[in-house]
Amino acid sequence: MTRLRAALIGCGRIGIKKHIEAFAANSDKIELVTVCDIVKEKAERAADEYKKRCGLWVVGSTKDKKTVSAQRTTYNQQRILKPQVITDYSELLDKDIDFVTIATESGNHYRIAMDFLSARKHVLVEKPMALSTDHMDEMISLAKEKHLKLGVCFQNRFNPPIQELRKKIESGAFGKIFNATARILWNRNKDYYKQSSWRGTWAMDGGTLMNQCSHNIDLLQWTLGGDIEEIYAVTKNFNHKYIEAEDFGAAILKFKNGSVGIIEGTANVYPRNLEETLSVFGESGTVIIGGLAVNKIQTWRFPGEDSHPFMNLPDPETVYGNGHITLFADFANSIVHDKKPYITGEDGKKAVEIILGIYKSVKEKRPVKFPIEFSTEEMIGFKF
Ligand SMILES: NC(=O)c1ccc[n+]([C@@H]2O[C@H](COP(=O)([O-])OP(=O)(O)OC[C@H]3O[C@@H](n4cnc5c(N)ncnc54)[C@H](O)[C@@H]3O)[C@@H](O)[C@H]2O)c1
Numbered sequence: 001m002t003r004l005r006a007a008l009i010g011c012g013r014i015g016i017k018k019h020i021e022a023f024a025a026n027s028d029k030i031e032l033v034t035v036c037d038i039v040k041e042k043a044e045r046a047a048d049e050y051k052k053r054c055g056l057w058v059v060g061s062t063k064d065k066k067t068v069s070a071q072r073t074t075y076n077q078q079r080i081l082k083p084q085v086i087t088d089y090s091e092l093l094d095k096d097i098d099f100v101t102i103a104t105e106s107g108n109h110y111r112i113a114m115d116f117l118s119a120r121k122h123v124l125v126e127k128p129m130a131l132s133t134d135h136m137d138e139m140i141s142l143a144k145e146k147h148l149k150l151g152v153c154f155q156n157r158f159n160p161p162i163q164e165l166r167k168k169i170e171s172g173a174f175g176k177i178f179n180a181t182a183r184i185l186w187n188r189n190k191d192y193y194k195q196s197s198w199r200g201t202w203a204m205d206g207g208t209l210m211n212q213c214s215h216n217i218d219l220l221q222w223t224l225g226g227d228i229e230e231i232y233a234v235t236k237n238f239n240h241k242y243i244e245a246e247d248f249g250a251a252i253l254k255f256k257n258g259s260v261g262i263i264e265g266t267a268n269v270y271p272r273n274l275e276e277t278l279s280v281f282g283e284s285g286t287v288i289i290g291g292l293a294v295n296k297i298q299t300w301r302f303p304g305e306d307s308h309p310f311m312n313l314p315d316p317e318t319v320y321g322n323g324h325i326t327l328f329a330d331f332a333n334s335i336v337h338d339k340k341p342y343i344t345g346e347d348g349k350k351a352v353e354i355i356l357g358i359y360k361s362v363k364e365k366r367p368v369k370f371p372i373e374f375s376t377e378e379m380i381g382f383k384f
Contacts, residue, residue, distance in 0.1 A: 003027075004332050005097045007034040009089050009112055010104035011046035012196065014126060018155075018320050019101050020046055022328040024053035027080055029332045034084045034092060043085045054080040093119040098335060099149070101328075102126060105196065106211070107204030110135040113150070117142045122149040124331045124341075127214050129348040131206065132375030133356060140345040151331045151341035152348025155323025156215045157222065161289045161297045161310045165280065169223060173302050174282025180223050181262040182216040184208075185274040186319070188267040193243055200243025202379045207235065207245030209355050210376065213265035216294060218351035219278050226257045232367040233358040237384045239268045245379070251358045263358075273319060293319040 008019050015037070023032040032050055037043040086092070092100070093115060099122035102112050110130040113123045117139065129152045130136045143150035156162060168174060188208065198204035205211055221228075233251035240247040247268055253261035277290035277298075288299035292315040300308035316322060327343070334341040356374040361367060363382060 003029055003031040004099065004335060005033050006030050007036060007089075007092055007097050007100045008032065008046065008083075009036045009100050009102050010108075010126075011035055011037040011039075011042040012103065014320065015103035016042070016046045016049055017318070018324040019103050019328075020049045020053060022324040023101075024050055025325045026328050026332060027054050029329065029336075031080075032083045033097060034086055034095075036086045036089045036092065038087055040085065040087050043087065047083045047085050051080070051082045090115070092116075093121075097121060099124060099331070101153075105198040105204045106206070107131055107198065107201075110139060113139050114142060117146060117148055117150070120146060120148065122151075122331075122335050124149075124151040124153065124328070125348070126153045127218075127348065128206070128210055128352045128355070129345060130352070131204075131210070132377070133349075133353055133371075133373045134375070136345070136349040136352060140349065143345055149331065149334050149341055150345035150348075151327070151334070152343050152345060153324065153327060154215060154218045154343050154348065154351070155327045156219060156294055156321055157343060158323035158326040159289075159293075159295050159321055161308075161313065162219060162278075162294060164297070164308065164310060165223070165278075165287055165289060168285060168287070168302065169225075174280065174285035177224060177259055177280060177282040179260045179262065180220050180278065180280045181264070182213070182220040183263075183275065183277045183279075184213040184216050184265040185269045186212055186267055186276070187269045187272050187274075188212065188240075188247075190240075190242065193240065200240065200245050202244050202376045202382075205245065206355065206359070206376045206379075207237070207243070207249070208247050208267040209235070209249040209263075209265050209358060210245070210352070212267060213249070213263070214351045214355060216265075216276055216278060217263060217354055218347075219294065220253075220261045220263065221350050221354060222347075223278065223280055224253075224255050224257070224259045224261050226255055228253055228354065228357065228370040229256045230254045230367045230369050231354065231357040231361050233263075233361040235358065235362045235384070244382075245376075246362075246384070249358060251354075251361070253354065276319065291315050293321050295321060
């Protein structure tokens with residue numbers, strides 16, 4: 001089978017950890033031909049990491065992927081070349097590649113995605129896909145106009161407990177879903193913000209709701225479904241005076257279908273990450289999925305069911321979980337078979353629009369009606 005040719009743009013924390021892991025795990029379907037970072041050493045490190053990891057994965061096998069047989073390793077090493085290293089992504093625009101993944105700071109996603117879509121490349125972009133409703137709309141319409149795939153990395157949708165919940169929602173097992181709560185109780189300290197100066201700024205990021213909480217906000221809206229009617233929110237910067245944006249947020253979301261969503265997100269939990277939990281309450285079902293990062297079923301109640309085999313799943317190594325591997329495979333599949341990726345641009349927009357609605361509500365000190373037009377840049381200079 002011919003492999004798709006891909007490039008990674010941005011080789012920082014998530015790029016080197018999760019994109020490289022996912023490219024290596026899918027090296028039977030995707031050839032990572034180029035890695036790009038404005039800091040050359042980071043791109044070099046990512047290229048080396050990819051080569052190293054490819055030695056650990058068995059091309060073409062879905063079973064027992066960590067087995068390193070001498071024969072297979074030799075085969076891998078013949079087929080998998082070290083990716084080319086570049087520092088300026090514009091060199092790639094007229095090159096023979098099928099798609100890029102974008103893992104740069106959030107405030108750059110829009111510009112880079114638009115450049116690659118304009119150059120007729122499919123784009124898989126990290127969350128949040130952009131920081132303004134206008135930018136997200138432009139990305140979605142350019143992808144549509146050029147018949148290209150635009151996917152967004154909300155990889156937690158692939159967590160096995162979340163997939164189990166999804167089956168119950170789609171089968172109607174909950175009856176009417178009344179309300180759901182997304183809680184993200186984590187810790188981000190000064191070192192984290194000092195590592196990358198864009199974090200916590202309105203121009204390039206947003207606060208904990210945009211950066212840490214957007215996954216669970218996505219799961220909340222996916223679970224309750226449909227359009228938002230109105231949002232009311234309070235945010236604070238309790239404990240991170242050296243960043244511009246919030247480190248705590250609480251919001252109530254009224255959906256047009258009558259259900260209510262509650263969000264509680266914080267980066268202040270002493271002394272370390274505690275939990276990321278999604279609780280769903282319906283007429284004939286109650287589900288709570290918790291653990292470090294929505295990876296463990298805690299409560300599972302439906303008529304005749306009072307537990308689930310996924311109640312004792314271990315916490316993942318990091319809060320990023322393992323969903324990027326499946327997400328990359330799905331995105332490649334969507335290109336090869338010309339179908340929608342599991343998480344489209346339209347899907348990716350929903351959580352960001354909710355977070356922008358929260359910011360707008362906080363700025364205007366009142367509930368805001370949806371749909372909205374807003375951007376994190378409109379928060380510059382905001383005083384908590
Ligand atoms: N899906 C997830 O679970 C998850 C987890 C963490 C971060 N993220 C998202 O990933 C993105 C990156 O976050 P991070 O923590 O890895 O940041 P980071 O600062 O560690 O990495 C960003 C990298 O992009 C590079 N870069 C910036 N501009 C570039 C350009 N024009 N061309 C090439 N490289 C460029 C920087 O040099 C840096 O190495 C953010 O949008 C963040 O929200 C997603």
